C-alpha cells in the first residue's frame with residue numbers, strides 16, 4: 001500500500017483510516033488525553049494527533065514521546081474542532097521508533113538564528129524555514145525541467161571534472177591524486193579542475209541538437225565571503241542554436257517568470273510563511289515580477305544613470321568598470337523597481353567568447369539584475385565567426401591549442417548561437433526572500449566550511 005504523507009492525508013475525507021509517519025514537533029499532555037503535532041516534511045503544516053489515555057500502551061508511548069522523536073501513529077482522520085486545520089488524527093496505536101532526549105536535542109522550540117542552524121545542518125531540515133526552503137527549491141528544479149522540456153530543449157550533462165578553465169582566469173579548484181601538482185604524472189595526464197561552467201561543452205551539444213540546457217553543480221574557488229556566493233552552487237545553462245541576443249533575452253525572461261508563477265501556484269503555503277516571517281510583501285513582489293515586462297538598458301546608458309543618481313557608491317562609476325552589487329541593486333531596486341536586463345557590456349570586462357558588436361568596444365552580453373540580489377543571470381550571444389574568435393583568443397592572451405575543439409565548432413557548420421547561466425541558489429533567494437545564500441542550499445560550501 002502506498003504510504004501517504006501528511007500533505008495527502010490532510011486532503012482526505014473525514015472518517016478514513018490513516019497512518020502518519022513523521023517526527024514529533026510538540027506534545028501537550030493533558031492527563032486524560034494528549035495532543036501530538038507530527039511533521040513529515042511534505043508540507044509546512046503539522047498533522048495534529050489526539051490520543052486518548054485509554055488506547056493500548058498509552059502510558060508507555062507517552063513516556064517516550066518528546067519533540068524530535070520519530071513516530072508511526074495509526075488511527076482515524078476526523079473533523080477537527082480547532083480552526084487551524086480541517087482534520088486531525090484520532091490515534092488508535094502509537095509506536096515510537098526513535099526516542100529523542102529533550103535535554104540534549106539541539107532543536108529547541110524557541111527560534112534559532114540561521115547562523116546557529118548552519119552548525120547543525122544535519123537537523124536543520126526539520127525546521128519550518130528550512131523545510132519550506134527545500135520544498136520551494138524542489139519546485140524550482142521541477143519547474144526548470146518543465147519549462148525547458150516544454151520548449152523542446154534537451155537536458156545535457158556536462159563534465160564536472162574539466163581540463164579547460166572556461167573563461168581563462170576563473171578561480172578553480174584543482175583535481176589531483178598527487179601530493180605535489182605535476183600535470184604529466186597526474187591522473188588525467190594534464191591539469192584538471194572542477195568546472196566553473198558547463199557552457200563550452202553546452203555549446204558543443206547545441207551545435208548539433210539545437211536547443212539544450214544543463215543543470216548541475218559548479219565550483220568557484222574565489223574567496224568571496226558574501227551572502228550571494230558559494231564555493232559550490234548549481235547552475236542552469238541553456239544554449240540555443242540559430243539564436244541571437246534577443247532570442248536569449250526572451251528565453252531568460254520567460255524562464256524566470258515561469259519559475260515565479262510556478263511557485264506562486266504550487267508553493268502557496270510556503271510562500272505565505274516566507275511573506276509573514278522572512279520578507280513582508282514577498283508574494284506581491286513576485287506577482288509584480290510575473291506580470292510586468294523586464295526593463296532593458298544598455299550598459300553605457302546604465303553608467304550614465306548611475307552617475308546621475310546622486311548616490312555615493314563605495315566603488316566609483318566610470319565607463320568600463322565591472323558593475324558591483326551596489327550598482328546592480330540600485331538599477332534594479334531603485335531605478336527600475338523590477339528586473340532589468342543590461343546589455344552590450346565593454347569587451348574588456350566580459351569573457352572572450354562573447355560576440356563582438358559593430359561599435360568595436362562592446363559585446364552582445366546580457367545580465368539580468370533583480371531587486372534584492374543583483375545579478376541572477378549572465379548570458380551572451382557567442383562569437384560564431386572563426387576569424388573574429390581566433391583574434392579574440394589571442395587578444396585575451398589565451399592559448400589557441402587549449403581551444404582547438406571550441407574553434408572547430410566555428411570551422412564546421414558554425415551557427416549564430418546564444419545562451420545564459422542562472423545561479424540556482426540565487427533563484428531560490430529571489431523567490432523565498434531569504435537573505436543568505438548559505439541558507440538556501442542543504443549543505444553550503446564556503447571558505448572554511450565543508451562539514452556534513
Ligand code: ATP
Pocket residue numbers: 220228229230231233235375376377378379421422423424425426
Ligand atoms: P558575480 O558577479 O555575482 O560574482 P559572475 O558574473 O561571476 O557573478 P557568472 O560567471 O556570470 O557569475 O555565472 C552565472 C551565474 O551564476 C550568475 O549570474 C549567478 O547567478 C551565479 N553565480 C556566479 N557565481 C556564483 C557563486 N559563487 N555562488 C552562487 N552563484 C553564483
Ligand code: MN
Pocket residue numbers: 367375377378
Ligand atoms: Mn556574470
